[in-house]
Amino acid sequence: MVISLKEKFYSKEAVMKSIEDFKAVTPIKCVSEDGSFIIHISKVEDVPNIEEEFVNYVLALTQTE
Amino acid sequence: MEKNITITGNCVQISINPKLYPIEVIYSASYVFLDKYYILLDEDHKKNVLVHIKPKKNKSEISEDEMEALAGDFLNELINYADYNVRAKQTQKIREMLIQRSIITNDPEILKNDELNDEEFNHILDKLDEDYDEFLDDPKEIAIPWEEKYGNKTKDK
Structure with missing residues (x-):
């Protein structure tokens, strides 16, 4: 699955920290392209909405920075 | 329904003018909803902030009226935090x-x-x-003890 997050709304530090935390659960990769973070995240059986959980996690970290 | 609110399936999309609500206010309002909803922030061609809100519950459990109410709750939360921000700056x-x-x-x-x-x-x-x-300063002599001020006088009954 691919998620696109605008760099304008999500901080780089929050994205990096989220990747660090999620990579223990599933393979995850991030590239920066046209002002967006493009995140490739693999499905996990136990967590059906892992991409949305990831986005929520990044938003929470961005807000609390 | 408000023109800045769109409901598609089980997702509510709210378009927010960033001149009215700064991004910090949108973050704060979104944060309130994170435990029950999935939130995604995006931008449209008019440079408005698009907030996508998707319930964590299944679609069958949520009616369209509830989705509209959800969008209304989000807009109320925006006003709440915008007001908080203004007051925080003032004080x-x-x-x-x-x-x-x-x-x-x-x-x-x-x-x-x-x-x-x-x-x-x-x-x-x-x-x-x-x-x-x-x-x-003690112009009314409040700090002087009673005995010192009036001696041991007692009022006869």
Whole structure:
């Protein structure tokens, strides 16, 4: 699955920290392209909405920075 | 339905003008919804902020009316945090003064530090001295004990 997050709304530090935390659960990769973070995240059986959980996690970290 | 609210399936999309609500306010409002909803922030061609809200529950459990109510709740939360931000800016100076004053009251030696010894701090210290002098003044002689003031006179009944 691919998620696109605008760099304008999500901080780089929050994205990096989220990747660090999620990579223990599933393979995850991030590239920066046209002002967006493009995140490739693999499905996990136990967590059906892992991409949305990831986005929520990044938003929470961005807000609390 | 409001023109800035779109409901598609189990997702509510709200378009927000960033001139009305700064991004910090949108973050704060979104944060409130994170435990029950999935939130995604995006941008449209008019540079408005698009907030996608998707319930964590299954679609069958949520009616369209509930989705509209959800969008309304989000907009209310935006106003709540916008107001909070405005008030926080208005009262920033007084909050700083209160904290500085409480620190100085407990430890006046802190003013010996060059970084803190500015005009504002001196003003606060002067004000504290004035307050202390006022405390020592006793024009109505309240601080004088009863016995000292009236002796051992007792009122005969």
